[in-house]
Amino acid sequence: MVKSIGKGRISQTDTYLNVAETFAYRSTCLKRKYGAVIVKDDAVISTGYNGSPRGLDNCCDTGECPRIRLGLHRGQGYEMCRAVHAEQNALLNCSREQTLGADLYLAGVNPEDNSVYKAGPCPLCARMIIQAGIRNVILRTGEGADCYVSIPAKEMKWYQEYKEQ
Numbered sequence: 001m002v003k004s005i006g007k008g009r010i011s012q013t014d015t016y017l018n019v020a021e022t023f024a025y026r027s028t029c030l031k032r033k034y035g036a037v038i039v040k041d042d043a044v045i046s047t048g049y050n051g052s053p054r055g056l057d058n059c060c061d062t063g064e065c066p067r068i069r070l071g072l073h074r075g076q077g078y079e080m081c082r083a084v085h086a087e088q089n090a091l092l093n094c095s096r097e098q099t100l101g102a103d104l105y106l107a108g109v110n111p112e113d114n115s116v117y118k119a120g121p122c123p124l125c126a127r128m129i130i131q132a133g134i135r136n137v138i139l140r141t142g143e144g145a146d147c148y149v150s151i152p153a154k155e156m157k158w159y160q161e162y163k164e165q
Helices: 014-022 086-092 123-131
Strands: 034-040 043-049 103-109 136-140 147-154
Touching: 014 034, 014 043, 014 086, 014 103, 014 136, 014 147, 034 086, 043 086, 086 103, 086 123
Parallel strands: 103 136
Antiparallel strands: 034 043, 034 103, 136 147
């Protein structure tokens, strides 16, 4: 979490990334906690964190993550995952009219030690972000001030190249 020094003020970008990080701590995922915030015209439009659909058991409730049990890494075994991604939840909580031209801020936290994890949307979330008309995706990349990258949504990796075996 980025904090101001003395009477100083943190940047607008770090402020919204702090909000995303705060929502990441609400995540119910045992593998990785993510928080997302959609901002348009300097106003928060929507927030989201990764967790099971409303009313259904979360991994933190069951005490098990099948992806961890099977040793799967990023991008593997999403069909076994109980969670709706933070970006998806943020997009589901608002209309396309609200998301056109907005920016999405994303922060990731390692559940084991609460360290910041370099955030990045999966290809499915990237497709949804692009389809929603999001302009830029700002990703927290580390613990300190100005530790982020801003990527135009349409430049994100939104599909995996097929390679024949």
